[in-house]
Amino acid sequence: xxxxxxxxxxxxxxxxxxxxxxxxxxxxxxxxxxxxxxxxxxxxxxxxxxxxxxxxxxxxxxxxxxxxxxxxxxxxxxxxxxxxxxxxxxxxxxxxxxxxxxxxxxxxxxxxxxxxxxxxxxxxxxxxxxxxxxxxxxxxxxxxxxxxxxxxxxxxxxxxxxxxxxxxxxxxxxxxxxxxxxxxxxxxxxxxxxxxxxxxxxxxxxxxxxxxxxxxxxxxxxxxxxxxxxxxxxxxxxxxxxxxxxxxxxxxxxxxxxxxxxxxxxxxxxxxxxxxxxxxxxxxxxxxx
Amino acid sequence: xxxxxxxxxxxxxxxxxxxxxxxxxxxxxxxxxxxxxxxxxxxxxxxxxxxxxxxxxxxxxxxxxxxxxxxxxxxxxxxxxxxxxxxxxxxxxxxxxxxxxxxxxxxxxxxxxxxxxxxxxxxxxxxxxxxxxxxxxxxxxxxxxxxxxxxxxxxxxxxxxxxxxxxxxxxxxxxxxxxxxxxxxxxxxxxxxxxxxxxxxxxxxxxxxxxxxxxxxxxxxxxxxxxxxxxxxxxxxxxxxxxxxxxxxxxxxxxxxxxxxxxxxxxxxxxxxxxxxxxxxxxxxxxxxxxxxxxxxxxxxxxxxxxxxxxxxxxxxxxxxxxxxxxxxxxxxxxxxxxxxxxxxxxxx
Amino acid sequence: xxxxxxxxxxxxxxxxxxxxxxxxxxxxxxxxxxxxxxxxxxxxxxxxxxxxxxxxxxxxxxxxxxxxxxxxxxxxxxxxxxxxxxxxxxxxxxxxxxxxxxxxxxxxxxxxxxxxxxxxxxxxxxxxxxxxxxxxxxxxxxxxxxxxxxxxxxxxxxxxxxxxxxxxxxxxxxxxxxxxxxxxxxxxxxxxxxxxxxxxxxxxxxxxxxxxxxxxxxxxxxxxxxxxxxxxxxxxxxxxx
Numbered sequence: 001x002x003x004x005x006x007x008x009x010x011x012x013x014x015x016x017x018x019x020x021x022x023x024x025x026x027x028x029x030x031x032x033x034x035x036x037x038x039x040x041x042x043x044x045x046x047x048x049x050x051x052x053x054x055x056x057x058x059x060x061x062x063x064x065x066x067x068x069x070x071x072x073x074x075x076x077x078x079x080x081x082x083x084x085x086x087x088x089x090x091x092x093x094x095x096x097x098x099x100x101x102x103x104x105x106x107x108x109x110x111x112x113x114x115x116x117x118x119x120x121x122x123x124x125x126x127x128x129x130x131x132x133x134x135x136x137x138x139x140x141x142x143x144x145x146x147x148x149x150x151x152x153x154x155x156x157x158x159x160x161x162x163x164x165x166x167x168x169x170x171x172x173x174x175x176x177x178x179x180x181x182x183x184x185x186x187x188x189x190x191x192x193x194x195x196x197x198x199x200x201x202x203x204x205x206x207x208x209x210x211x212x213x214x215x216x217x218x219x220x221x222x223x224x225x226x227x228x229x230x231x232x233x234x235x236x237x238x239x240x241x242x243x244x245x246x247x248x249x250x251x252x253x254x255x256x257x258x259x260x261x262x263x264x265x266x267x268x269x270x271x272x273x274x275x276x277x278x279x280x281x282x283x284x285x286x287x288x289x
Numbered sequence: 290x291x292x293x294x295x296x297x298x299x300x301x302x303x304x305x306x307x308x309x310x311x312x313x314x315x316x317x318x319x320x321x322x323x324x325x326x327x328x329x330x331x332x333x334x335x336x337x338x339x340x341x342x343x344x345x346x347x348x349x350x351x352x353x354x355x356x357x358x359x360x361x362x363x364x365x366x367x368x369x370x371x372x373x374x375x376x377x378x379x380x381x382x383x384x385x386x387x388x389x390x391x392x393x394x395x396x397x398x399x400x401x402x403x404x405x406x407x408x409x410x411x412x413x414x415x416x417x418x419x420x421x422x423x424x425x426x427x428x429x430x431x432x433x434x435x436x437x438x439x440x441x442x443x444x445x446x447x448x449x450x451x452x453x454x455x456x457x458x459x460x461x462x463x464x465x466x467x468x469x470x471x472x473x474x475x476x477x478x479x480x481x482x483x484x485x486x487x488x489x490x491x492x493x494x495x496x497x498x499x500x501x502x503x504x505x506x507x508x509x510x511x512x513x514x515x516x517x518x519x520x521x522x523x524x525x526x527x528x529x530x531x532x533x534x535x536x537x538x539x540x541x542x543x544x545x546x547x548x549x550x551x552x553x554x555x556x557x558x559x560x561x562x563x564x565x566x567x568x569x570x571x572x573x574x575x576x577x578x579x580x581x582x583x584x585x586x587x588x589x590x591x592x593x594x595x596x597x598x599x600x601x602x603x604x605x606x607x608x609x610x611x612x613x614x615x616x617x618x619x620x621x622x623x624x625x626x627x628x629x630x631x632x633x634x635x636x637x638x
Numbered sequence: 639x640x641x642x643x644x645x646x647x648x649x650x651x652x653x654x655x656x657x658x659x660x661x662x663x664x665x666x667x668x669x670x671x672x673x674x675x676x677x678x679x680x681x682x683x684x685x686x687x688x689x690x691x692x693x694x695x696x697x698x699x700x701x702x703x704x705x706x707x708x709x710x711x712x713x714x715x716x717x718x719x720x721x722x723x724x725x726x727x728x729x730x731x732x733x734x735x736x737x738x739x740x741x742x743x744x745x746x747x748x749x750x751x752x753x754x755x756x757x758x759x760x761x762x763x764x765x766x767x768x769x770x771x772x773x774x775x776x777x778x779x780x781x782x783x784x785x786x787x788x789x790x791x792x793x794x795x796x797x798x799x800x801x802x803x804x805x806x807x808x809x810x811x812x813x814x815x816x817x818x819x820x821x822x823x824x825x826x827x828x829x830x831x832x833x834x835x836x837x838x839x840x841x842x843x844x845x846x847x848x849x850x851x852x853x854x855x856x857x858x859x860x861x862x863x864x865x866x867x868x869x870x871x872x873x874x875x876x877x878x879x
Contacts, residue, residue: 035416085600091362092599094416095556098549099595106588216546220427223420262431265424272421273409487742490731494739497728504688504722505794506714506743 005132007249013138013207015245016145017043020200021222022229022237023152024193029223030231031166032186034083035094038101040219042194046071046201047210048108051117060122064202068195075194079187087186101215108212118209141203148196153234165189166232197222221261224268230278239280312563319564323470327463335579336462342575343469344531349555349566350476351523355407355516357560358489360496362415364548365406365422368429369521371543372399373528375433378446378538388451388533396525403521407514423545433540445539448532469530473567476523481563483519492516553595559605568607640666640701640797640829642687642718647696649679649686649853656682658853659696666798666829669820671844671861673837675874678850680833681723684800688720689713701797717745719796723803725783727790729776733767734758736775736786740793753826754795765789765819781812788819798829805834817843837875841865849874 021043028034049067054060082100086093123140126133156162165185200218204210225244229236244267248260271279327336348370355361373395380386380394406425410418433440440446451465458464483489494502495509503509532538550573558569572594577587602609642664649657657679664670672680685691687698689710698706705713728736737758755761762768765785770778775786784804791799801820805813817839824830834840840847840861847864849857851873857864864870 082596082600091415094419095362095552096596096599098553099592099599101592102549102553103589103592103596106585106592110585110589220420220424220545224424227417227420259431259435262428265428268424269409269421269428272413272417276413276417490735490739491743493731493735494728497730498726500690500710501722501726501728501790502739502743503710504714504720505740505790506711506745507739508709508711510709 006134008246009134009138009142011246011249012242013141014249015241016141017200017204017218018221018225018245018248019149019238019241020145020196020203021218022225022241023149023234024197024200025219025222026226026229026231026234026237027152027156027189028193029226030233032189033087033090034079034186034190035090035097036083036100036190037094037097037219038104038215039097039194039197039222040215040217041101041104042071042075042197042215043201043204043218044108044210044212044215045074045104046198047205047214048112048117048201048212049198050202050205051119051210052112054119060119060206064199067202068198071198071201072191072195075198076187076191078194079190083190084183084186101219105212105215112212114212116209116211117205119205122206137206141207144199144203148199149234149238152192152196156234221264224264228268228271228279230281233278233280236278236280316563319567320474323474324467326470327466331579333462336466338575338578340462340466340469340534341531342570343466343473344527344534345551345554345574346473346567346570347469347476347527347530348524348551349558349570350473350480351520351527352551352555353480353560353566354483354489354492354520355513356555357565358484358492358496359513359516361407361410361513361516362419362552363406363410363422363517363520364419364545364552365403365426366520366524366551367543367545367547368422368426369399369403369406369524370528370531371429371433371538371540372402372521373525374532374538374543375440375446375528376525377529377532378441378448379439381448382446387449388529392526392529395529396522399525399528400518400521403524404514404518407517410513410517411510423548426543426548427545430540430544433543441539443540445537447537448535450536451533465534469534472526472530476526477563477567480523480566484561553591555605557591557595557598557606559607559609561604562607562611565605565607569605572606640717641699642701642798642829642831643697643699644683644687645697645699647683647686647698648694649682649691650694656853657686657694657696660850660853660855662848662855662858664798664829664831666827668829668846669824669844670829670831671840671847672831672833672850673835673840673847673874674850677852679853680850681802682853683850684720684802684833687713688718688800711743714794715743715745717795717797718800719744719791719794719798720800721787721791721802721804723806725780725787725807727775727778727783727786730774732772732774733762733778733786733789734771737761737789737793740790741795744794745796753792753823753828755793758793761789761793764822765792766815780807781809781815784808784812784816785819788816788823792823792828796828798831799823801830801832803834804832805836805839813839837865 021040024039024042028036028039046067049070050060050063053063053066058066078100082096083093086096121137123136125136127136127139128134156165201210201214204214221244225237225240228244229240244264247263326339331339348366352363352366355363376395376398377388377391380391386394406422409421413421434443436442491502491507491512494507495512499509554569554573555566556569557572558567559565573591576582577584577590582590598605644660644662644664647657647660648655660679660683672683674680682691686693687705689705689708689712693706696706697704700713700716700718703716705716705718728739731739741755741758741761755764759768759771762771765788767782767785767789770782775783778786784807788801788804791801804820805816808816813836820830820832820843832840832844844861846859847857847861848855849864849867849870856873857867857870865875
C-alpha cells in the first residue's frame with residue numbers, strides 16, 4: 001500500500017510534465033491550427049536553460065523563471081518570424097517545424113554536447129506522512145502543474161476572454177469582421193503554450209537528467225494526450241494525461257517497461273481512427289477557410 | 290455562339306509526351322556520372338556512403354508517389370524499409386534465402402504494411418495522419434526491440450554476404466555500388482512512368498481536388514491506399530538491399546527519426562521532379578559525409594534548408610533550379626514582354 | 639430516358655433539419671429548375687443525392703437502382719453527374735488533363751450513359767474550350783472555369799446532370815452562353831437539373847420548376863404555373879416579377 005501511494009505520486013509527477021506538454025499542444029494545435037512538431041524542443045530548451053543557469057551559480061527558482069521567460073520569448077519570435085506565415089497553409093508549417101526541431105536539437109548539441117545533463121536536486125529530501133514518504137520535488141512538480149492547469153482552464157475555458165478567444169479562432173473570418181485581433185490572440189496562445197512547455201522542461205530536469213533529444217521523446221506523448229483527449233479541451237488533457245501517466249508509471253514499476261509508450265501510441269491511433277474528436281470531445285483543429 | 294476570349298500572354302507548358310532534348314541530355318549525363326563514379330577512385334568511405342545514398346534514393350522515389358502525386362505525407366517510411374530489411378534477414382536466417390530470393394517477399398510485405406499504415410489517411414487529415422505514421426513507425430521499433438529471438442531484439446540480426454551473380458562478386462564494394470545504382474535508376478524510371486501515366490494523373494486529381502475527383506467516378510480511397518502500397522514496394526526493395534549491404538540491421542535504424550530524415554530529403558530535393566529525390570538523398574546523406582562536414586553542423590544546415598525550401602522554394606531544390614535555369618535561359622535569349630510560366634519549373638508532372 | 643426518383647428524403651445535421659421529406663422525380667428528357675431562398679436545402683438535396691452526405695431517411699432510386707448511402711464515386715460512375723456551387727477544377731492541371739480524368743473514370747454503362755465522347759478534344763470543342771487545352775486551370779478567367787466545370791461533369795458521360803448555380807458569378811453575356819451550352823448538352827441526351835437564383839434564366843431555360851423552402855417542396859410543376867403560384871411568390875419571388 002505504501003509503495004502503491006509512492007508510485008502514485010511518482011506517476012503523477014511524470015504525468016504532470018506530459019500534461020504540461022499536452023496543454024501546449026492542445027491550445028496551439030487546437031485553437032490556432034499551427035502544428036509545431038518542434039514543440040517538444042521548447043521543453044528541451046527550458047530544461048537546458050535551467051541547467052546552464054544553475055551551472056553559472058543561479059538558484060533553481062530564478063533559473064526556472066528566467067528559462068521559462070526565454071523559452072516564451074523564443075516561442076514569440078518563432079510565431080512572428082515563421083509560423084504566422086503558415087497559417088493559411090498549415091502543412092507548410094508542419095514541414096517547416098520538422099526542420100526546426102532538427103535545427104534546435106543540433107544547435108544545442110553544437111553549443112554544449114549531446115550527453116545527458118542534470119542539476120543538483122533543488123529540493124532534496126522527503127516528506128513523511130505516516131509511513132508514506134513523498135519525494136519533495138515530485139510533489140512540487142505536481143502542485144505547480146496543478147496551478148498552471150487551473151490558471152489555464154479558468155482563463156481560457158471559462159472566462160469571457162477565453163470564450164471570445166475560442167470563438168474567434170473557430171471562425172476567423174467572422175471574428176476579423178467583428179474587429180477581434182485574431183493575429184494577436186494567436187501570438188498570445190503560441191507564446192503561452194511554448195512557455196508552458198519550457199516550464200515542463202525546467203521541472204523535468206529537477207527530476208531526471210535530460211538529453212537534447214528529450215523533446216522528441218516527450219512531444220509524441222504530448223500529441224498523443226492532446227489528440228486522445230480532443231483538441232482544445234484543457235480539462236480533457238488533464239484527464240487523459242493522468243490516465244496515461246498512471247499507466248506509464250505503473251507499467252514501469254510493475255509491468256513491462258519496454259511496451260509503456262506503445263500503449264499510449266496504440267491508443268492514440270485507435271482514437272484518431274474511430275473517434276477523431278477525441279475521447280472527451282474537442283475540435284479537430286480549426287477549419288481552414 | 291461566340292468563342293470565349295483567348296488568352297494572349299500566358300505561356301503554355303510544353304505539351305509533348307517526350308521529355309525535351311535538354312532533359313534527355315541531362316539525364317544521360319547523370320546516368321553516366323553515376324556509373325562512372327567508382328572509376329574516379331573515390332575511396333572506400335565515399336563509395337560506401339554512395340551506396341547508402343543510392344539505397345535511400347530508392348525509398349525516396351517510392352515516396353514520390355503518394356507524396357508527390359497524391360499529396361499525402363507519411364512519416365513511416367523508415368518503418369516500411371524495416372519491414373523489408375527484417376523480412377530479408379529472417380528469411381535468410383530461417384530459410385536460407387539470398388537477397389534475390391528474398392526481394393519479392395520484402396517488397397510484398399512492405400507493400401502490405403504500407404497499405405495498412407495508409408488506411409488511417411482515409412479518415413484523418415494531412416498533419417494528423419503524418420503524426421500517426423510517425424507513431425506507427427515508433428511502435429514498430431518498439432515491437433522489434435521486444436521481439437525476442439525472432440527479431441533479434443535490440444541487438445538486431447546479421448546477414449550473409451550478397452554472393453555472386455553471373456560470376457560478379459557482389460560483396461566487392463564497387464560492384465555493390467553498380468548494383469545499387471542500377472536499382473536506383475530503375476526506381477527512378479518506374480516512378481517517372483507511374484507519375485506520367487493515367488494512374489499518376491488520377492492521383493494528382495485526388496491531390497488537386499478530391500471532392501471533384503470523387504464526383505466524376507474516382508475511387509479516391511482505393512487510390513490512396515494503392516499509392517501507399519506502391520511506395521511500399523520501393524521501400525521493401527530498399528530494405529532488402531540495405532540489409533545485405535550493411536550485413537547487420539537493428540531496430541534503431543527504422544524509427545521515427547529516420548523517417549523524418551527521409552521526409553526531409555524528399556521535400557528538400559522535391560518530390561515531383563525527376564532528380565529531386567536523388568538530389569535530396571545526395572545533399573543530405575552523401576555530401577556532408579564526403580565533404581567531412583561535422584554531422585551536427587550539417588544537420589543544422591539541413592533543418593534550415595528545409596525551412597527555407599518549405600517557405601521560399603516550393604517544389605524543392607531541383608524545381609527551383611529548374612526555374613532558375615528557365616529564368617536564365619529567357620534572360621539570355623532576351624525576355625519577351627508578358628511571358629510568364631505558370632508551371633512550377635522543371636516538374637515532371 | 640433516365641429517371642431519378644427521390645422519395646421522402648430527409649437530412650439532418652445535428653439539430654438542423656436541412657431536408658424535411660422531399661419528393662421529386664427528375665427525368666432526363668426535361669430541363670428541371672430548382673429554386674428557393676437561401677438555406678432552403680437546394681444544395682443539400684444535390685449533395686445527399688450524389689453521395690456527399692448520407693441521407694437520414696428516405697429513398698433515392700436512379701434508374702431503378704437504390705443509390706442512397708452509396709459513395710460519391712460510385713454514383714458518379716452510374717451516370718449521375720453534378721457541378722458545384724463554387725467553381726471547381728483541378729487547379730495545377732491543364733484543361734485537357736481535367737477532362738481526361740473525367741473521361742477515364744466516368745460512367746461506363748453505354749446503355750444508359752450519356753454522350754460518348756471519343757476524345758478530350760471532342761469534348762473541349764463541344765464546350766468551346768479547345769483553344770485552352772494546355773492552359774493550367776488555376777489562372778483561367780472565371781467564365782472559362784465555369785465552362786470547365788460543366789465540361790468535366792460532361793466528361794463523366796452522365797445521363798443526368800445536377801448543376802448547382804452554374805451561372806453564379808457570370809455576367810449577362812456569359813450566362814447566356816452557358817444556357818446555350820446546357821441546351822445543346824440536353825439535345826445530346828443529357829438530363830439537366832439546375833439550381834439557380836436568376837429567375838429570368840430559369841424561366842427561359844426550364845420547362846418545369848421545383849421550389850424548396852426550409853427543406854420542404856412547396857411547388858412542383860410547369861414553369862409558368864409555379865412562378866404565378868401565390869405561395870411561391872410570397873416565400874421567394876416577392877412582388878418583383
